[in-house]
Amino acid sequence: MKNKVLETLYEKKGKYISIDEISSELEIPASSVYEHIKSLINEGYSIESYSDNEFKLDEELTLILPHKLKNELNTTYIGKEIHYFREVDSTNEVAKRLAQEGAAEGVVVIAESQKRGRGRRGKPWISPLGGAWMSIILRPDTLPINAPQLTFTAGVAAADTIKEEYGLDVGIKWPNDILIENKKVCGILTEISTAIDSIDYIIAGIGIDANVDLDLLPPELREHTTSLKNELEKDISRMILVRKFLENFEEMYNEFNKGNFRNILNRWRKYSKTIGSKVEVRTGTKIVKGEAVGVNSEGALILELKDGSLKKMISGECRHVEDLNRTI
Amino acid sequence: MKNKVLETLYEKKGKYISIDEISSELEIPASSVYEHIKSLINEGYSIESYSDNEFKLDEELTLILPHKLKNELNTTYIGKEIHYFREVDSTNEVAKRLAQEGAAEGVVVIAESQKRGRGRRGKPWISPLGGAWMSIILRPDTLPINAPQLTFTAGVAAADTIKEEYGLDVGIKWPNDILIENKKVCGILTEISTAIDSIDYIIAGIGIDANVDLDLLPPELREHTTSLKNELEKDISRMILVRKFLENFEEMYNEFNKGNFRNILNRWRKYSKTIGSKVEVRTGTKIVKGEAVGVNSEGALILELKDGSLKKMISGECRHVEDLNRTI
DSSP: OHHHHHHHHHHTTTSOEEHHHHHHHHTSOHHHHHHHHHHHHHHTOOEEEETTTEEEEOTTOOOOOHHHHHHHOOOSSTTSSEEEEEEESOHHHHHHHHHHTTOOTTOEEEEEEESSOBOGGGOBOOBOTTSEEEEEEEOOSSOGGGTHHHHHHHHHHHHHHHHHHHOOOEEEETTTEEEETTEEEEEEEEEEEEETTEEEEEEEEEEEOSSOOGGGSOHHHHTTBOOHHHHHTSOOOHHHHHHHHHHHHHHHHHHHHTTOHHHHHHHHHHHBSSTTSEEEEEETTEEEEEEEEEEOTTOOEEEEOTTSOEEEESSOEEEEESBTTBOO | OHHHHHHHHHHTTTSOEEHHHHHHHHTSOHHHHHHHHHHHHHHTOOEEEETTTEEEEOTTOOOOOHHHHHHHOOOSSTTSSEEEEEEESOHHHHHHHHHHTTOOTTOEEEEEEESSOBOGGGOBOOBOTTSEEEEEEEOOSSOGGGTTHHHHHHHHHHHHHHHHHHOOOEEEETTTEEEETTEEEEEEEEEEEEETTEEEEEEEEEEEOSSOOGGGSOHHHHTTBOOHHHHHTSOOOHHHHHHHHHHHHHHHHHHHHTTOHHHHHHHHHHHBSSTTSEEEEEETTEEEEEEEEEEOTTOOEEEEOTTSOEEEESSOEEEEESBTTBOO
């Protein structure tokens, strides 16, 4: 209901609306409208009050409206339940808590910003306003060993969405960074909870620098990061972005569940910017250098080393070297 | 000049034209027009005579007209000299002879049909009327070890041409068979003559089943072969096909000569139907089975064997297995 209050304010954004109006529109007592507004202000929404009876939402603010998103979403089970926040520590953490409490497959957590967003290998993921930060709870009926395949599945869904919706020429850096001309625009963090030999739940976390203003990023990140806004030179509708991504993801995840990971991987291969590049893959303290010549059916990267021998990298952090004279 | 006589007959095909008319149009003596026509008849062109003074070319016949092709061809050096035949044993053999006699880089040999067309590994290549059978003489300034890369270069040029010109969804089977939905539509045979440590010449032979009627093929080939005509359900202009191919090839060959084979190989990878498939590769008497996981920078196929080990196949005959329940 709090989100419905928010959406009512949002529809009139920039203009004052009285508690009574909201109360009669949503058919809830004025007192609870007031409580919801206080709670929204506490969460960080920019809401101005006039004589404690009329309120208005910041005119400049664009929000992902969860009810509107859910109504327009053309999926069967992904995003049928959306948990939406102004700010969280990390959507993956919220999704994990929900999963532990028994949330169903397909539940989505979305936040306008994250205070402690996380990337792969424990790195922080800077998540200011303007991005699309979300996590999906999955409960696939497959062995834990296949879980990394979901990272590729989410990567292809994200690449497809950005390519189809905005016509941008996207690539994927192994295993799952979505790039536009060698700059990262989207990252994926898949986390798994297993119970003995089965998967309890998987959290697929996706962060897209949609309308992120690159000035909000630390200088060391700016050089290797871009946003859809930066590429297109205009704001995009994050609501459409999230909706299309969830629709594409459901379709791809169905493919995965049908055992068609090979098809997903073949699509991944077509996006790959890593295959054919010279790379350095860091695993723990070791660095392996070579030319990436392929990925196997599980998504492991195949390197050809200087001596001509071949090496399989199951995981690691990959850096492209000698690619357009820059490293990423 | 013989080809000019042919083209004059072709322009009026189905209608009689007198020796005198041809003579005055081409400004050559009537006696030599007559000699050229006799020679064309000997070569197998379907030319009817009326009182030994008037001749007509079979109305149904469509030809690749070398002069017209050359005039429209937008290249710098590929196809600036075209040797055109009604029928030859093999365009690669003719090109080899020309190269040995000193023919320049870019000389092209085209035939309407081949009596003894050859494919890879000494296999016959059935080349009836309606196909585009051609060979290009190349003299690249590179080491013999790099010659196989030209096979990939020609393959990408052929795939691009078929995709761009006819909108067909083409793929490539390693190393260089062009497929439409797992049926072969084009093959490439690259032959090399080396002098000690340098390349004397390379013949790039390309055969495209353009308007080939599949009924003309032996039954055992039909199942795995298609033609552009068969896919599009109409005849295509082989003149445009050959022209576009030669233009694409020159562009791609220039990339090769600039040392950008990596870019060509990345385009090849996007067309690859082999990567991600289970395959059997036959080399001599040995057969290696595995899953194709990539190609290295020289175009060698990387297989992952059943035990998880990786194996590099420099050359061989590749068969896809378990791909759409059929083998090719």
